[in-house]
Amino acid sequence: xxxxxxxxxxxxxxxxxxxxxxxxxxxxxxxxxxxxxxxxxxxxxxxxxxxxxxxxxxxxxxxxxxxxxxxxxxxxxxxxxxxxxxxxxxxxxxxxxxxxxxxxxxxxxxxxxxxxxxxxxxxxxxxxxxxxxxxxxxxxxxxxxxxxxxxxxxxxxxxxxxx
Amino acid sequence: xxxxxxxxxxxxxxxxxxxxxxxxxxxxxxxxxxxxxxxxxxxxxxxxxxxxxxxxxxxxxxxxxxxxxxxxxxxxxxxxxxxxxxxxxxxxxxxxxxxxxxxxxxxxxxxxxxxxxxxxxxxxxxxxxxxxxxxxxxxxxxxxxxxxxxxxxxxxxxxxxxx
Numbered sequence: 001x002x003x004x005x006x007x008x009x010x011x012x013x014x015x016x017x018x019x020x021x022x023x024x025x026x027x028x029x030x031x032x033x034x035x036x037x038x039x040x041x042x043x044x045x046x047x048x049x050x051x052x053x054x055x056x057x058x059x060x061x062x063x064x065x066x067x068x069x070x071x072x073x074x075x076x077x078x079x080x081x082x083x084x085x086x087x088x089x090x091x092x093x094x095x096x097x098x099x100x101x102x103x104x105x106x107x108x109x110x111x112x113x114x115x116x117x118x119x120x121x122x123x124x125x126x127x128x129x130x131x132x133x134x135x136x137x138x139x140x141x142x143x144x145x146x147x148x149x150x151x152x153x154x155x156x157x158x159x160x161x162x163x
Numbered sequence: 164x165x166x167x168x169x170x171x172x173x174x175x176x177x178x179x180x181x182x183x184x185x186x187x188x189x190x191x192x193x194x195x196x197x198x199x200x201x202x203x204x205x206x207x208x209x210x211x212x213x214x215x216x217x218x219x220x221x222x223x224x225x226x227x228x229x230x231x232x233x234x235x236x237x238x239x240x241x242x243x244x245x246x247x248x249x250x251x252x253x254x255x256x257x258x259x260x261x262x263x264x265x266x267x268x269x270x271x272x273x274x275x276x277x278x279x280x281x282x283x284x285x286x287x288x289x290x291x292x293x294x295x296x297x298x299x300x301x302x303x304x305x306x307x308x309x310x311x312x313x314x315x316x317x318x319x320x321x322x323x324x325x326x
Contacts, residue, residue, distance in 0.1 A: 003231060004181075004208035008174045015167055045167035068166060 013147070013155035014101070018042065020148040021097055021130045021158060022049035025060055030096035030126045031056055037079060040068025042099060054093075058083050074129070088123040095124045100133040110135050118142075128163040132156065176310070176318035177297070178208065178263070184260055184293045184321060185212035188264065189244040193259035193289045194219055200244060204232025205262060219254075221246050243283055251318040258287045263282075264294040273298050291326040 003011075025032075032050060034043050037059035044067070048056055055071045058080050069075070076083040098121050102110070118137040125131060131142065134156060142159040164172075168322060188195075189221050195213060197206050200222040207230070210218055220233045221243050232238070239246040263272070281300040288294060294305065305322040 002204070002208035002211040004174070004178055004204040007204055008178060010173065011167070011171045011174065015171060018167075039166075041165070041167040041170055047164040048165040065166065116227065121287075 007035055008102075009152060010134075010155050012044065013151045014132075016044065016055055016148050016151045017132045017156045018045055018047065018099060021099075022046070023130050024130055025096040026049070028096040028126070028128060030094040030129065033058065033095045033098040033121075033124060035084075035098060035121065035128070036102045036112075037062060037064050037068075037070075037075075039099065040064030042101060043070065044068045046099060050097075053096075056087065084120040085122065091124060092130075093124060093129075094126050096129050098125055098131045098133075099136035100128070100131070102134070114138070122161070125161045127161055129161050131159040133159070134148065164320040171187060172315060173297075173318050176314045177295075178310050179314045180319045180321055181205065181208055181262060181293045182212065184262075184295050187293055188213070188259040189233075191259040191289070191291060191294070193257040193292065194254065196221065196258045196261040196263075196284075196287060198247075198261060198263040199265045200225060200227050200231075200238075201264065203227030205264060206232075206233065207231045212315050216259075219250065221250075241303065242264065244279070247283045247287065254287060256287060257289050259289055261294045261296075262286055263294065265297070277292070277301070283323070288324045290324055292324050294324075296322070 025154060034046060034055055034057045036048055038044055055070065056074050056076060058076045062069055062082060066069050076087055078120060084153060093139040114137055118139040121131055122139045122141060129133060136157050137159065141162050145158045147153060194217040195209055196217055197209060197220045200206055200220050218233065219237050219239060221239045223242060226233060238271045239250055239316060245249050263284060277298060277300055281302040284294055285304060298318055300322065308321045309324055310316060310321065
């Protein structure tokens with residue numbers, strides 16, 4: 001499979017997982033978190049799926065399309081090791097859905113940061129809240145859920161926190 | 164439609180057009196040109212579709228995945244306004260297939276460069292050769308072909324030079 005084929009499959013898996021998760025959180029209060037804005041495509045998708053919901057975006061440095069940059073009071077700029085603890089102190093474990101796609105392309109670095117990343121995201125996730133993420137994360141309070149129908153295994157990952 | 168949905172559709176259209184064009188050039192001799200390497204995904208796709216064919220890549224500055232960088236004698240580095248005339252002087256109008264995806268995200272700049280780009284690509288395209296490109300180009304010797312079945316209109320463009 002070429003990198004183009006593989007990339008298309010990953011994008012489809014990402015979209016299908018977000019679509020599925022957005023349906024689940026319809027009745028679950030709390031903000032949505034987008035960890036890693038990138039070009040802003042998934043942020044745009046989340047706000048289309050969940051109109052009216054508060055979406056907080058964590059990004060080191062904004063490089064997104066101008067149409068896909070959140071309002072200043074919803075954009076938390078800096079290293080997530082600083083911005084997430086700061087946001088968690090204010091918002092607590094309240095997020096209904098966290099999407100995290102920190103794509104460095106450096107698989108080894110992603111795995112190394114996995115433990116830290118899981119703990120950071122967990123510090124903001126509401127009981128019964130969902131995490132959609134581009135890499136496996138091992139957090140005791142979370143259960144990995146199966147991919148939605150039609151999504152190949154292990155391209156994208158969905159977790160739910162204990163209620 | 165969100166930017167994520169739109170992006171997935173564009174990637175699918177790109178792949179389906181390349182797959183279709185690669186089938187057409189099976190019996191047509193001459194090199195393949197990749198104008199704009201980017202992250203290297205479509206280059207990887209083309210070499211998977213057309214094993215053994217010479218693929219020349221034009222790029223201003225290489226930022227591709229290390230696995231997707233062509234051999235030095237197939238990589239023409241610099242501004243295409245210099246590298247294409249230089250390659251055309253050596254290879255002539257011999258290319259069986261040209262894929263061009265110069266995605267700046269700046270639509271107006273792309274349109275402005277369209278006339279120059281059409282003439283540059285035409286200077287290397289064999290009679291009966293194919294062009295697969297991310298923007299419309301108006302070249303007298305070319306005929307626009309319909310998209311392959313299932314590909315939405317105007318997301319990607321296919322032309323063929325007169326024989």
